[in-house]
Amino acid sequence: MLGIIFIQKWLEKPSRKLRWHQIILGMPVFGEISAQINASRFASTLALLAGSGVPLLDAIKISTQVMTNAVMMKATEKLAVDVQEGSSVACDGKNQAVSATVGADDGQRRVLG
Structure with missing residues (x-):
């Protein structure tokens, strides 16, 4: 019981x-x-909205709030933020969300999940 309380207190710091x-x-x-659980929650909420x-x-932004994993x-x-700044959203073929910055000089894509 004390161990659980200690862990909960220890995890209150965002970096931890x-x-x-x-x-x-x-x-x-x-x-x-x-x-998979977090991705499912996000995707189903996003689809509904x-x-x-x-x-x-x-x-x-709203769908993000249903996930429990901080990462x-x-x-x-x-x-x-990337979508707000004009990026598109795509899938890299490995079931990972990729943000491709529209008009970026370097043309690089960033894997987000």
Whole structure:
């Protein structure tokens, strides 16, 4: 019981929580399950909102809030910023969201998830 309370208090600091969530995502089985759950929550919420006529940028921002993994939330927050700045959203063929900056000099794409 005390251990759980200690861990909860320790994870209150955002940098520690982010690091813990990175560790979770790196775990062989549990990380994949966590990533799939968070991606599913995000995608289903985004589809519902976009289908209801909510503008895509707003739908991305709202959908980010349903995820529980801080690393994935940070990536989708960055996605929202990139879309707001004029980037397009695509899939890199490996089921990873990619933000491709429109008109960027370097033409590089950034993997977001």
